[in-house]
Amino acid sequence: MSVTLLAPEVALAGDGGTSVARTIPQRGHLSVGPWWFVDAFGGVAGSPSAAGDHPTAGARPHGHAGMQSMTWLFRGALRHTDGLGTDAVVRAGQVLMFTAGDGAVHAEAPVGADPAAGVALGLVLPPQERHRAASVEEFWPEPVRFGDHEVAIFVGELGWEDSPVEVFSPAVGAEVRFASHDPLELPVPEDWEFGVLALEDPVWVDGVEVPPGHLAVVSGQASFAVTAQADAGTVVPALVLGGQLPEPFVPWWNFLGADHDEIASWVRDYDAARGVGDGNPARFPLPAGVAPGDLAPVPPLPPVRLLPQPRS
Numbered sequence: 607m608s609v610t611l612l613a614p615e616v617a618l619a620g621d622g623g624t625s626v627a628r629t630i631p632q633r634g635h636l637s638v639g640p641w642w643f644v645d646a647f648g649g650v651a652g653s654p655s656a657a658g659d660h661p662t663a664g665a666r667p668h669g670h671a672g673m674q675s676m677t678w679l680f681r682g683a684l685r686h687t688d689g690l691g692t693d694a695v696v697r698a699g700q701v702l703m704f705t706a707g708d709g710a711v712h713a714e715a716p717v718g719a720d721p722a723a724g725v726a727l728g729l730v731l732p733p734q735e736r737h738r739a740a741s742v743e744e745f746w747p748e749p750v751r752f753g754d755h756e757v758a759i760f761v762g763e764l765g766w767e768d769s770p771v772e773v774f775s776p777a778v779g780a781e782v783r784f785a786s787h788d789p790l791e792l793p794v795p796e797d798w799e800f801g802v803l804a805l806e807d808p809v810w811v812d813g814v815e816v817p818p819g820h821l822a823v824v825s826g827q828a829s830f831a832v833t834a835q836a837d838a839g840t841v842v843p844a845l846v847l848g849g850q851l852p853e854p855f856v857p858w859w860n861f862l863g864a865d866h867d868e869i870a871s872w873v874r875d876y877d878a879a880r881g882v883g884d885g886n887p888a889r890f891p892l893p894a895g896v897a898p899g900d901l902a903p904v905p906p907l908p909p910v911r912l913l914p915q916p917r918s
């Protein structure tokens with residue numbers, strides 16, 4: 607049984623240009639259950655609020671494959687556009703789950719004068735779902751009470767409440783707004799692990815302090831408890847993410863595959879969508895108004911074969 611603390615690392619998001627505070631993935635920790643990236647931005651959870659030439663919210667057009675992604679906002683709004691024809695404004699407390707499947711392109715742009723702030727999240731698709739057609743699903747979670755605390759469940763099931771958003775492996779994701787010192791106690795199903803992301807204030811996981819911006823990873827135990835120094839006048843938010851451990855996978859940029867050849871196929875076809883090479887550009891249709899040259903480039907593959915990465 608263990609609680610492991612992961613400190614945030616300032617990094618560039620998957621579009622290659624947005625500055626984020628990343629807790630997953632990092633060296634030694636590839637994912638938390640099926641959640642394979644956790645990127646805070648816009649000043650939330652220790653993320654940059656200003657970063658020189660790099661914006662701190664939004665994402666230029668870029669490709670995904672073998673994964674799902676969503677952005678959970680606390681402030682502001684983002685306009686999501688993609689090659690499926692989606693053009694939607696996502697606001698704080700709203701879910702827009704983007705399932706890339708066999709290949710898709712999307713972009714996010716800030717909306718309005720209030721800077722967007724939140725956490726971008728990604729889920730590994732299991733092998734049998736990685737080549738499914740791309741799709742988008744929207745949902746507004748209705749917050750529910752867990753004792754004194756308010757919980758907005760955006761993925762999966764927590765306690766007696768759940769989200770209808772479709773995911774393809776057992777997983778849960780929720781924002782918990784602590785309103786007292788009472789613990790939130792959660793079971794850990796077999797083959798699952800959890801992460802608790804402290805946002806503006808510290809929380810405690812099984813008595814271990816989790817500073818703002820840090821992620822506490824819980825594994826190998828039957829349950830755990832989260833507490834905060836909160837009361838009716840001081841609400842403390844945190845994210846709870848968990849799920850079943852995924853099968854080994856190869857991560858490369860925003861592509862998650864079973865092996866080097868699967869990744870290379872996506873890289874070839876995405877480059878073709880950018881107007882480079884002789885792959886199949888139809889695999890990555892572009893959003894309206896986006897030209898091939900607007901797409902973020904995928905890093906070139908290394909001269910050696912990529913292998914599935916150990917999780918920890």
